[in-house]
Amino acid sequence: MPRPRSFMQVDVFSTDPYLGNPVAVVLDGTDLTDEEMQRLARWTNLSETTFVLPPTTVAADYRLRIFTPGGELPFAGHPTLGCARAWLDNGGVPRHADRIVQECAVGLVRVRRAGDILSFAAPPLVRDGALDEEYVDRIVAAFGVKRDRVLARQWVDNGPGWAVVRLPTAEEVLTLEPDLSLIPTAMVGAIGAYPEGSEHDFEMRTFAPGVGVAEDPVCGSMNAPP
Known part of the structure; x- marks a missing residue:
């Protein structure tokens, strides 16, 4: 049987319950195959499901992979914010107190912390x-x-x-x-x-x-x- 993994669903872009955009966050995506990640994304049936992984660069606090029901995205906004919130709430400690650095397929994305508010700096246009x-x-x-x-x-x-x-x-x-x-x-x-x-x-x-x-x-x- 697959081992248990911590999982959260975060409502992003709203302070009122059920009025934002939900994202699924698997807080430990290590050892999952691409097919398993895709299968889980289809199962949640949300616009995005994310998987937190160890970073591959010392400049990042964590690595994130983002899946929709139909495939993987190199970057997405509300998954970035929802994952950052879930990572912090589950004991994540960023290298810098005022920001989180996320590694994803499009590169490094910086998420600013201002009290309880998180906001990301959009990556350059491709x-x-x-x-x-x-x-x-x-x-x-x-x-x-x-x-x-x-x-x-x-x-x-x-x-x-x-x-x-x-x-x-x-x-x-x-x-x-x-x-x-x-x-x-x-x-x-x-x-x-x-x-x-x-x-x-x-x-x-x-x-x-x-x-x-x-x-x-x-x-x-x-x-x-x-």
């Missing part, structure tokens, strides 16, 4: 610039909107592969009912502005059929790029 027109046409077809409703479109890829389109209003983003079968390998986000004077500036939604996640409740990696 791809930016405008989306090609053929890809935009596929996205608008999946979103069920007219091409002229896209005000801007670009890559904001710091590891997961996000492509983002901007629509004129937050309401249009909220009412999207995308046909993800038209973009089965996509990692795509939509953003739209609220009217001036609203409580929020923008509405953002992220769809990740490419890794087996129809919609991510709150996506740190897509929000992070400048």
